[in-house]
Amino acid sequence: MNVHEYQAKGLLKSFQVPVPEGGLATTPAEARAVAERLGPGKYVVKAQIHAGGRGKGGGVKVVDSPQAAAEAAEQIIGMTLVTHQTGAAGKLVRKVWVEKATDIARELYLAVVLDRVAQRLAVMASPSGGMDIEEVAEKHPELIFTTHVEPGQALWPFQARKLLFGCGLTAAQVNAGTALVQNLVRLAWEKEATLVEINPLAVTGEGTLVALDGKINFDDSALKRHPEIAELEDPEETDPLERQAVKQGLNYIRLGGNVGTMVNGAGLAMATMDVIKMAGAEPANFLDVGGGASEEMVTKGFEVILSDPNVEAILINIFGGILRCDTLAAGVVAAAKKVKLSVPLVVRLEGTNVEAGREILAQSGLDFEVAGSMKEAAEKIAQVVAAAQAR
Numbered sequence: 001m002n003v004h005e006y007q008a009k010g011l012l013k014s015f016q017v018p019v020p021e022g023g024l025a026t027t028p029a030e031a032r033a034v035a036e037r038l039g040p041g042k043y044v045v046k047a048q049i050h051a052g053g054r055g056k057g058g059g060v061k062v063v064d065s066p067q068a069a070a071e072a073a074e075q076i077i078g079m080t081l082v083t084h085q086t087g088a089a090g091k092l093v094r095k096v097w098v099e100k101a102t103d104i105a106r107e108l109y110l111a112v113v114l115d116r117v118a119q120r121l122a123v124m125a126s127p128s129g130g131m132d133i134e135e136v137a138e139k140h141p142e143l144i145f146t147t148h149v150e151p152g153q154a155l156w157p158f159q160a161r162k163l164l165f166g167c168g169l170t171a172a173q174v175n176a177g178t179a180l181v182q183n184l185v186r187l188a189w190e191k192e193a194t195l196v197e198i199n200p201l202a203v204t205g206e207g208t209l210v211a212l213d214g215k216i217n218f219d220d221s222a223l224k225r226h227p228e229i230a231e232l233e234d235p236e237e238t239d240p241l242e243r244q245a246v247k248q249g250l251n252y253i254r255l256g257g258n259v260g261t262m263v264n265g266a267g268l269a270m271a272t273m274d275v276i277k278m279a280g281a282e283p284a285n286f287l288d289v290g291g292g293a294s295e296e297m298v299t300k301g302f303e304v305i306l307s308d309p310n311v312e313a314i315l316i317n318i319f320g321g322i323l324r325c326d327t328l329a330a331g332v333v334a335a336a337k338k339v340k341l342s343v344p345l346v347v348r349l350e351g352t353n354v355e356a357g358r359e360i361l362a363q364s365g366l367d368f369e370v371a372g373s374m375k376e377a378a379e380k381i382a383q384v385v386a387a388a389q390a391r
């Protein structure tokens with residue numbers, strides 16, 4: 001799960017990581033009021049969406065009066081911000097974070113990230129933080145320093161010092177920064193985050209360190225242990241179809257293509273997406289209906305797939321194990337009748353009760369193609385969408 005910058009900064013603050021003072025606003029008048037409360041000086045007005053790259057997209061503005069903060073909020077709230085992380089459709093901005101502007105001398109990069117290969121948290125730091133960190137990673141990987149944390153333990157001070165001296169900080173800054181980095185690791189560990197990123201970590205004109213941006217991802221599977229984190233979820237930031245699917249207990253992720261997929265088992269679902277791509281088509285979604293899916297779950301899954309207007313054909317790939325093929329077939333028939341199936345269907349069924357399943361489909365009067373192997377299924381679906389597009 002992702003949270004907004006303002007929520008991340010709240011957490012950073014509670015872990016003693018210095019952040020600028022600020023407040024949330026959903027209207028220009030509120031933005032002005034926040035700026036007035038912060039006192040005289042400059043302010044930064046920042047779009048709150050679940051995506052980075054806001055600065056380059058026009059979602060971060062530095063202004064010098066409460067009136068100008070209101071004007072910036074007027075421009076930003078309601079805009080559809082397109083950044084390299086939002087996709088072409090962009091994201092609608094509903095709120096802004098207004099904070100006291102910082103006098104920036106240098107921008108560093110600092111992050112704690114779950115390194116799945118090392119099975120540990122990794123701490124990464126770079127003297128070249130700011131808006132082009134992706135480019136630094138690509139062209140100057142030697143400017144990114146990494147160290148790993150022993151699971152459940154604090155980061156050793158020497159590890160933090162090594163990173164921070166690498167960032168070119170003075171001895172005094174390294175001392176302050178050591179506590180900061182250790183606190184960041186503690187936050188990641190205690191809240192079970194998979195990423196805690198500060199970019200930029202600013203060195204101010206006075207030489208202090210302050211987190212100017214905050215991005216935190218949490219492990220969804222750990223949210224049950226952290227109700228105070230689960231509460232931070234912004235339903236408006238999740239895809240409405242994904243939200244609907246989660247409510248139905250389905251494992252559904254929307255993708256960009258036009259081939260809807262219904263599969264049982266996450267591994268088979270991934271493999272199905274691969275073969276679809278290899279056949280030259282693009283999956284519209286990942287959907288694992290699960291091993292023990294009921295007819296009702298299959299119906300709901302089908303409804304979710306068909307609610308995506310991009311779907312031009314559906315591939316059902318089921319290996320009947322715990323989920324029997326006849327249950328799946330009954331669910332598909334029920335759903336197809338309920339939602340008036342309007343796109344071509346290719347079905348590949350194997351496994352438990354496959355004959356009964358095929359019989360149910362054959363008797364249903366539904367129009368669909370049967371495929372014997374996964375490869376054949378993918379090729380058929382690719383032909384079907386190509387034909388649909390040629391029409």
Ligand code: GDP
Pocket residue numbers: 044046051052053054055056060062100101102103104107130131199200212213214
């Ligand atoms: P992102 O583009 O979504 O990562 O948003 P950031 O919060 O990182 O802001 C983008 C850029 O805006 C930063 O890299 C800074 O250069 C600039 N910025 C952010 N806050 C301040 C501030 O308080 N003062 C000044 N002068 N610039 C800021």
Ligand code: MN
Pocket residue numbers: 052053130199200213
């Ligand atoms: Mn940033």
